[in-house]
Amino acid sequence: MSVAIVSTGSCIPAQRVSNEELAARVDTTDEWIRSHTGIGSRHFAEDGQTTSDLAVKAALSAMERAKIGPLDLDLIVVATATPDYFGFPSTACIVQDKLGATNAAAFDINAGCTGFIYGLDTAWSMLQSDGRRRALVVGAETLSRIVDWEDRATCVLFGDGAGAAILDKSDDYGQRGVLHSWLRAKGSGSKSLYLRQPERSSAYQRDTSYDRPVKVEMDGKSVYMFAVKAITDVMEALLAKSGLSLQDFRWIVPHQANLRIVQAAAKRFGLPDERFYMNIEEYANTSAASVPIALDELASKGQLQPGDLVMTMGFGAGLTYGGTIIRW
Numbered sequence: 001m002s003v004a005i006v007s008t009g010s011c012i013p014a015q016r017v018s019n020e021e022l023a024a025r026v027d028t029t030d031e032w033i034r035s036h037t038g039i040g041s042r043h044f045a046e047d048g049q050t051t052s053d054l055a056v057k058a059a060l061s062a063m064e065r066a067k068i069g070p071l072d073l074d075l076i077v078v079a080t081a082t083p084d085y086f087g088f089p090s091t092a093c094i095v096q097d098k099l100g101a102t103n104a105a106a107f108d109i110n111a112g113c114t115g116f117i118y119g120l121d122t123a124w125s126m127l128q129s130d131g132r133r134r135a136l137v138v139g140a141e142t143l144s145r146i147v148d149w150e151d152r153a154t155c156v157l158f159g160d161g162a163g164a165a166i167l168d169k170s171d172d173y174g175q176r177g178v179l180h181s182w183l184r185a186k187g188s189g190s191k192s193l194y195l196r197q198p199e200r201s202s203a204y205q206r207d208t209s210y211d212r213p214v215k216v217e218m219d220g221k222s223v224y225m226f227a228v229k230a231i232t233d234v235m236e237a238l239l240a241k242s243g244l245s246l247q248d249f250r251w252i253v254p255h256q257a258n259l260r261i262v263q264a265a266a267k268r269f270g271l272p273d274e275r276f277y278m279n280i281e282e283y284a285n286t287s288a289a290s291v292p293i294a295l296d297e298l299a300s301k302g303q304l305q306p307g308d309l310v311m312t313m314g315f316g317a318g319l320t321y322g323g324t325i326i327r328w
């Protein structure tokens, strides 16, 4: 019995903002953003469009390709750092309702940019038990709503979008499926990347800064150093666990945070940059959505075929990191 990824889908909002367009509103340049990150543009959700709206579009596309309906889903996992409601209800429950997936359990995962990887591991593990066959795993974000537009060091980095995968458990998939997963966290770094928000330290007193918007705070340099080590650790751990070598993989699909982070990992392993699939130039950093959007692009372009080996890696807020090996 294996749990295979049988289809993917994605939703890229139509509103595209190039670096030059951003530079008209923020004190930055196309040259700085490209040379420091590899980003050329990002897409933003329309006004009124929520994370669950993007998630549902990506999910419907994946479900259509898998030829399944909403009642076929036993589980919905939404990985997001930008839920429709901070706290509750979960975005997964809103997605469940919009899809009409009334047979499915639904919950969110908050593991920052590693969210989709954590979601895959969770769904894969939960599908091992009796009575569950199909899971929808979505990474979806509307980061444009939480970045600090006064902070040029962070606001140029992020974009909105969603990617989805359908996992199916069956004897029919032979060697295909999720083969290995490796997850870690480093909570001691939680304040290097976090969402500034009102203090909730006492029962009766409301924080006087309550009316200020929540916003992303990031210590870019320490996250950068963490990310380069994390991506290397994940790759080494997955290779050790699987006994595979990097030459066995058709694609290595990293979280799209910064081209330079991936280039540093490529150098460490003596690999050409082209072995890593990158689309950061178009979409920027879409956090939990970046890996499933990349997988969907590869699959849609016919560059991932059943039987291909793919390694995915994530790293981000938490701090969290991890990866999976999938035989497509």
Ligand code: UT7
Residues within 6 Å of the ligand: 027, 028, 029, 032, 033, 036, 037, 113, 152, 153, 154, 156, 193, 220, 221, 223, 224, 227, 256, 257, 258, 285, 287, 315, 316, 317
């Ligand atoms: O998804 C996971 C989470 N995030 C990450 O993985 C991000 C990890 N960190 C990074 O990718 C990099 O640290 C950044 C891209 C965020 C920043 O790159 P950096 O090379 O570390 O730049 P810096 O923060 O050291 O800033 C260098 C200079 C500063 O000017 P001075 O002090 O040298 O005069 C900044 O003020 O660049 C300036 N700067 C900018 N200039 C133009 C910072 N942001 C910008 C900007 N446009 N957008």
